[in-house]
Amino acid sequence: MCDLPELSDEEKSKLKAKRDRSNKISKLMGDYLLKGYKMLGTVCQKCQAILMQNKQQEIYCVGCEEVDKLINKDAQYFKQQNNISLADVKGSSIDIIKNQITWATDQLSIDTLTLDQRQQFVNFIKLCCETRVLLMASVN
Numbered sequence: 001m002c003d004l005p006e007l008s009d010e011e012k013s014k015l016k017a018k019r020d021r022s023n024k025i026s027k028l029m030g031d032y033l034l035k036g037y038k039m040l041g042t043v044c045q046k047c048q049a050i051l052m053q054n055k056q057q058e059i060y061c062v063g064c065e066e067v068d069k070l071i072n073k074d075a076q077y078f079k080q081q082n083n084i085s086l087a088d089v090k091g092s093s094i095d096i097i098k099n100q101i102t103w104a105t106d107q108l109s110i111d112t113l114t115l116d117q118r119q120q121f122v123n124f125i126k127l128c129c130e131t132r133v134l135l136m137a138s139v140n
């Protein structure tokens with residue numbers, strides 16, 4: 001019997017990220033070869049990608065200059081989006097609900113409402129208040 005050690009989820013996603021990265025690098029290297037870049041026999045000290053050289057003899061690392069920059073940009077963008085959504089979305093939901101409560105309370109003062117309509121407004125206000133309390137609790 002040969003039992004291979006099970007990879008943890010973290011190891012699996014690391015492996016996948018590594019594979020994605022080298023796929024991106026080889027695709028870009030193909031593009032650069034078509035543009036007239038040469039593939040050098042040396043690898044980048046920083047990221048181990050094969051170095052390329054353009055017609056001006058400038059050495060270029062696809063891994064550092066493009067793939068890693070893109071990955072970092074994605075990560076930063078994702079982080080920003082997350083930061084915004086957490087506080088701001090809840091904050092604006094609370095504001096909207098507050099306005100709804102004010103609106104429904106105003107409606108209750110209309111004399112021509114039937115008892116049934118009044119009850120609906122009261123239920124609506126109750127629901128808004130409950131939701132607001134839940135949202136306020138989850139902001140902190």
Ligand SMILES: [Zn+2]
Pocket residue numbers: 044045046047048049061062063064065
């Ligand atoms: Zn590099």
